[in-house]
Amino acid sequence: MRETLAGTGMLIRLGLRRDRWLLPVWVLGFAVVTYSTAAAGAELYPDQRSRVAAANALNATASIVAMFGRIYDPASLGALSLIKYTAFMTAILAVLMVVLIIRHTRADEESGRLELLSGGRLGRDAPLAAALSIGLATSLGVGLLSGAGLAAGGLAGAGSLAFGLGWTATGMAFCAVGGVAAQLTASARAATGLGVGIVAVTYGLRAVGDLSEPGPSLLSWLSPIGWNQQIRAFAGDHWWVLALPVALCILLIPTAFTLRARRDLGAGLRDERPGPAVGSLTGVWALAVRLQFRVWLAWAVSFVVFGVVVGSLVANVAEMLSSPNAQDLIKLLGGASALRDAFLAAEISIMGLLAAAYGVAAANHLRGEEAAGHTEALLGTATTRSRWASSHYAFALAGVAALMALTGVSIGVGAALAVQDTGLIGRAALASLAQIPAAWVLTSVALAVFGWVPRLAGSVWGVLLAFVALGEFGVLWNAPGWLMELSPFRHSPLLPVSLDAVPALLALIAVAAALAALGYLGWRRRDLAA
Known part of the structure; x- marks a missing residue:
């Protein structure tokens, strides 16, 4: 096992250097957005009456529920202010995590970078381990700083922590999804399409499930994005739901390493279709x-x-x-x-x-x-x-x-x-x-x-x-x-x-x-x- 992970530390340092601007912008961007939203929420909805009226109107609009989900506590300022963030921004975070993992695995294979590095002492599983380490650490940073931003913006500390950990756990789950997608196809573009497609499907399942009355239905519970909503930060704080994305992550990461062991460098478990025998590009x-x-x-x-x-x-x-x-x-x-x-x-x-x-x-x-x-x-x-x-x-x-x-x-x-x-x-x-x-x-x-x-x-x-x-x-x-x-x-x-x-x-x-x-x-x- 030690031989297959040889060089992981070096690849982590290389990946962090390559993304030394990108990752801080992502993490700080999420934190700033959450802080600004929390700080503005009290001004937008200054009393309980205005919050209940707005929440009831949102819950009564099917298209809003499909896009962003339900507000489970109409009187909660945090639940109302963060309506767009429990589902929509979570999906954006999921896409970013998928892209990050594929960038440091399948894309590096496709460009020949990993083949060049493999000329030294580099274990077979080191690239995937390094990419997942960077992705999991980024998810943790996004969650903790975003939770701190919510608390600094005036929202309750327990709800802020629950919301931040929800983003962390969901980001970790989709890091694992990206790791599996990177093993299935022979190109970074196809792997990214597969990973983003999974995010879209989970978002759609959540949307249909949330439209059920009184909601959510079983479909929402089949979606990692739906799990993040059911943590219900600022509306009860269901901490136990955090175990679901963590369990998915624990299941998929060994799966990704198992699939990696079954393929050659640069190849995928799913072969690409050959193009036409005669080209038609002019x-x-x-x-x-x-x-x-x-x-x-x-x-x-x-x-x-x-x-x-x-x-x-x-x-x-x-x-x-x-x-x-x-x-x-x-x-x-x-x-x-x-x-x-x-x-x-x-x-x-x-x-x-x-x-x-x-x-x-x-x-x-x-x-x-x-x-x-x-x-x-x-x-x-x-x-x-x-x-x-x-x-x-x-x-x-x-x-x-x-x-x-x-x-x-x-x-x-x-x-x-x-x-x-x-x-x-x-x-x-x-x-x-x-x-x-x-x-x-x-x-x-x-x-x-x-x-x-x-x-x-x-x-x-x-x-x-x-x-x-x-x-x-x-x-x-x-x-x-x-x-x-x-x-x-x-x-x-x-x-x-x-x-x-x-x-x-x-x-x-x-x-x-x-x-x-x-x-x-x-x-x-x-x-x-x-």
């Missing part, structure tokens, strides 16, 4: 579409489903936000006078941030192809540097635009069906399209970083997270105006959109073009990087 543009279209399609389906659900909530906005402070805040965030428009504007702006995340991921595909050695092979043909980079960059821009177009139509349709106002389709679509230039700015930032310092491609996610924090909590933090103005999303018009917004949109497009030109300049001047 150039780098078709190749970029082939590589990225399936991922975009998954994003598109999610945007449409989410858009219809969000749009259908407009009929319940007045009930959900019965507190005057809550209404004032949503109007401030949305920037419109009408509460319904403000709600739709705020949701559309969130979708704009998500579209920017897709743009960054799609543009960072340039770095992934370069690191894998595929770019060097392509540039050995008649393909020019600019043409190859443009294929992925253009797909990223087009993908962002298409996602926001789908968002506008789906939100508009959902809202129109809810309040019988077909005019909302056009207004929501126009507001969604107005978010495109800001997302293009982030996409172009990714291209600029790739052009000059490709090893810092991951830092663009930190920039996006900073903009998200400013947009969501800048008002609550009393951030200075100049800092708020740095975010391109600050300059995106919201409902209602008028001709006065055209200069700001043109300015954002000009900034995106300038950043893209800067990126192309750096890409043409620098050498290929491994």
Whole structure:
């Protein structure tokens, strides 16, 4: 056993060095969000009457229950304030853990890094052990700091600890899921798709189970995300539920090591299907579409489903936000006078941030192809540097635009069906399209970083997270105006959109073009990087 784990400590140090910026941003990001939410909750719902009214309205809205779950103690400030975090943010944490484990296992195998390291004294199980150690430690850090943030924000200490440990246990469980997924397929992309698909299935089981009356049903108890909800932090604190994700983790980790012992390095237990005998790609543009279209399609389906659900909530906005402070805040965030428009504007702006995340991921595909050695092979043909980079960059821009177009139509349709106002389709679509230039700015930032310092491609996610924090909590933090103005999303018009917004949109497009030109300049001047 000792021989199979030889070199684990070295790989842990290497992994922590590689992620020395990424992991702290993740951990601190979750802690800051929970602290801000806890601190703002008392202002939004200052008395028990407002809390009970808001909680009852949320529990009575099927789409809200499906997305975020139930509030099991309507009088609890913590249970109401953290409604979005027990399920939705838990799913995000689960995805991050899956991606982290696969990044340090299957992705390193695919790139040849582990084969190179195996030339020294490296045990067969060391990469998986190191990845799981990093993932489990990250989950512990997220949970403990988030719990401390809740307590610092004014919520009860016992509930804060229960909530934080729930995130820790769930993160650990999905680290184990990622470890198993990494053994089943022969590529990092397939393993990531499998792991994220498991997260989606568990989220869906929880959603269906929570819709049962009085809820939850058996389906919720089949979902690790549902387990996190049933801890019921700030609503009874069911500590014993923490044993379920811990038990799943204990079961899956030995399974992952057993599966690892049954396959060769670089292979998977599930063979990939061979491609067609005769290729049909006509150039780098078709190749970029082939590589990225399936991922975009998954994003598109999610945007449409989410858009219809969000749009259908407009009929319940007045009930959900019965507190005057809550209404004032949503109007401030949305920037419109009408509460319904403000709600739709705020949701559309969130979708704009998500579209920017897709743009960054799609543009960072340039770095992934370069690191894998595929770019060097392509540039050995008649393909020019600019043409190859443009294929992925253009797909990223087009993908962002298409996602926001789908968002506008789906939100508009959902809202129109809810309040019988077909005019909302056009207004929501126009507001969604107005978010495109800001997302293009982030996409172009990714291209600029790739052009000059490709090893810092991951830092663009930190920039996006900073903009998200400013947009969501800048008002609550009393951030200075100049800092708020740095975010391109600050300059995106919201409902209602008028001709006065055209200069700001043109300015954002000009900034995106300038950043893209800067990126192309750096890409043409620098050498290929491994």
